[in-house]
Amino acid sequence: MTSMEFRPRGVCSQRMNIEVEDGILRSLKVTGGCSGNLQGIARLVEGMPVEEVIKRLDGIHCGFKSTSCPDQLAQALKQMEK
Numbered sequence: 001m002t003s004m005e006f007r008p009r010g011v012c013s014q015r016m017n018i019e020v021e022d023g024i025l026r027s028l029k030v031t032g033g034c035s036g037n038l039q040g041i042a043r044l045v046e047g048m049p050v051e052e053v054i055k056r057l058d059g060i061h062c063g064f065k066s067t068s069c070p071d072q073l074a075q076a077l078k079q080m081e082k
Contacts, residue, residue: 001019001020001021001026002019002020002021002080003017003018003019003020004016004017004018004020004076004079004080005017005018006018006072006073006076006079008069008072008076009067009072010065010066010067010072011033011062011065011067011068011069011072012032012033012034012069013030013031013032013033013038013069013072014031014032014033015030015031015032016028016029016030016031016072016073016076017029017030017031018073018076018077018080020050020077020080023049023050023051024047024048024049024050025045025046025047025048025049025050025053025077026046026047027046028041028042028045028046028073029042030042030069033069034069037069038069041069041070041073045057045073050077050080050081053073053074053077054074054077054078057070057071057073057074058071058074058075058078059071059074060074
């Protein structure tokens with residue numbers, strides 16, 4: 001299992017703890033940000049292939065920001081793939 005503590009940039013959340021095993025996102029815990037929305041996102045993506053999470057979340061914007069918490073998750077997962 002691969003774990004990462006990611007510090008998102010340009011969004012309200014402050015930290016994402018991510019666990020990936022065999023290309024599957026096994027666990028996502030987000031500190032800060034919109035708690036209910038981020039808990040919902042975590043439950044939806046846990047058990048999903050990393051490539052699918054990236055495909056669905058990459059490029060999502062939050063209001064006038066050029067990124068979002070989902071987009072930051074996609075960026076973290078891209079880093080983990082390297």
